[in-house]
Amino acid sequence: MNTKYIDLIDQTYYFPQEEFTLQEEFLRFHGIPLNELVEKYGSPLKFTYLPKISQNINLAKQWFANAIEKHGYKGRYHYCYCTKSSHFQHVLHEVLNNEVHIETSSAFDIDIVERLKAAGRLKDDTYIICNGFKRERYIENIGRLINEGHQNCLPIIDNYEELDLLCDEIKDDFQVGIRIASEEEPKFEFYTSRLGIGYKNIVPFYENQIKDNDKVELKMLHFFINTGIRDNSYYWNELLKCLKVYIKLKKICPSLDSLNIGGGFPTKNSLAFEYDYQYMIDEIINQINIACKEANVAVPHIFTEFGSFTVGESGGAIYEILYQKQQNDREKWNMIDSSFITTLPDTWAINKRFILLPINRWNDEYERVLLGGLTCDSDDYYNSEQNMNAIYLPKFKRDKPLYIGFFNTGAYQETIGGFGGLQHCLIPQPKHILIDKDANGEFTYEVFSQQQRAEDLLSILGYNDAPEKEGEKTGVLDERVGATPH
Known part of the structure; x- marks a missing residue:
């Protein structure tokens, strides 16, 4: 029987595609080893792949040059x-x-x-x-x-x-x-x-x-x-x-x-x-x-x-599935280690769709799920309405961490989400990584911004004289947010 996640993708879409490939059971985006990215920088995580910006600009220039000549x-x-x-x-x-x-x-x-x-x-x-x-x-x-x-x-x-x-x-x-x-x-x-x-x-x-x-x-x-x-x-x-x-x-x-x-x-x-x-x-x-x-x-x-065409396809966001909540006989909620409202606000504001794929465990069996964010807001979710079709992911297992990626998120999400400022329910803003290529074609990584700390948010809120408490420097508002990957 075709019960693995890779089987589901194979029978539903043409795969692999130009930007999405597999290395064993791990997803790669433009060749970037996303599992290694998570291992090194943790989750939740945002990234920008800079070469994709130039690629799209030059594609459009060539398309217009072709049409002008034709x-x-x-x-x-x-x-x-x-x-x-x-x-x-x-x-x-x-x-x-x-x-x-x-x-x-x-x-x-x-x-x-x-x-x-x-x-x-x-x-x-x-x-x-x-x-x-x-x-x-x-x-x-x-x-x-x-x-x-x-x-x-x-x-x-x-x-x-x-x-x-x-x-x-x-x-x-x-x-x-x-x-x-x-x-x-x-x-x-x-x-x-x-x-x-x-x-x-x-x-x-x-x-x-x-x-x-x-x-x-x-x-x-x-x-x-x-x-x-x-x-x-x-x-x-x-x-x-x-x-x-x-x-x-x-x-x-x-x-x-x-x-x-x-x-x-x-x-x-x-x-x-x-x-x-x-x-x-x-x-x-x-x-x-x-x-x-x-x-x-x-x-x-x-x-x-x-704008979106230039930068949209350069961005991505990676989350860990923290926990699964079986709320009734039909709905399984996979809870991510961040918030859709704050990190992908267009999913909440205008029901915008992004490409959603697991980073690992492509050889595992799959199940139908809903995705929920960490805030206490009932609108902090991503489901089939935004995704057009039902969401299927590898089955949740507490002893086998699952990481998921949202792709082509590079336009508007940081500015609409209020980069560097307050986030809904004080969920900290994720770490952001810039990815480029050197002269030899090797990937290079640079931390553009760290995950927000508690004192960053407290300062914005006016608690400048608040005594520092143990754990505040980590910015851990939920014990699993920002946890090191398994």
Whole structure:
């Protein structure tokens, strides 16, 4: 009988896959020996595999290069990274090794840009696409960056007042983009995005506020939809509406030469994941080419803003199954040594799916389970709703520790979870490891952050004068959290 976990995977998915392989009964991720990672650093554990960031950037660049050549497209392609997906220095350093551009969303992003410029990581000709609703500090920072000579800083106008505010702050001439307020999918609670300016109002806005303003030049039209780039009628319909606005603007605004198609590519969230990236890019380039040729206007340079696609597939989280609770005749709860709410908040907030696989014991029999976190919150769980299918894992055995991994978690989870701050029920933040490769192709490991200690949390809470008690330095709020692996 096929009762082993490896049998279940073999009969359900194509396995092994490019990033997932087995070495005996142990899972490897991009060749990383995850069981050795746990043995060395313990559990719970988060990691970032930096080479995957560069790999995805260069894949997208090649897909666009292929499409541009195939369709004889006359515009250039620019890859931008959305910093909001992960602001960490190690991520930005890896991203900027690949000659890409940056998209920002708030005031402090500009401070990061200035640090990167001072360190020589970001060039003067790098595009800084400034998105988002701009309050006073954001306007000031954008103005400072442009006034200090970064001419490729491009504010994207989000509302009718921003242009005047920017004109007051910026000394010389500057370029801008306009964001389209796209219509949302029918399932949304609202019809039109709160971000940007409506389709029908963009041309009047240009004519009233930009056309006769000698200080401002319109360079870009920015198109973004919340669901990302997907092969459905909603996406193609919105893209065609965007192209109609671009063509209408281009005929009265010669300086307009760029189209930002925004919206991200999806990341792999299942072993059954299928998405034809090259086809989608081919068709986008083809549609733009056709529309512009029919209207007899020059095709735009293409900008994309990929955040989750850039960093999502570089991240992972590893937990130990501490205990199994049989709550009734059908539900077995496997309790992890951390919290989903704090370490993978998107599983709780938006029912986001990640790839879930055991790290060890692939040759053992399997069982159907639910996964629960350590907090006392009833929403701290991961089940078939997030995972699409029932969760099957090797059978729980107290004398045979089981470690599980969640993969492609590299986007948003640290910032949404409040990295370095308070965690729900004071569950400590896990240790975080950076994984890279040296010149010989060998894996290198660096501890980016240790597991939070009790005194870290007490300090945030204002207990600065609290006497230190035995055990506080370990940060062990539950006797099994952070325990050394077996």
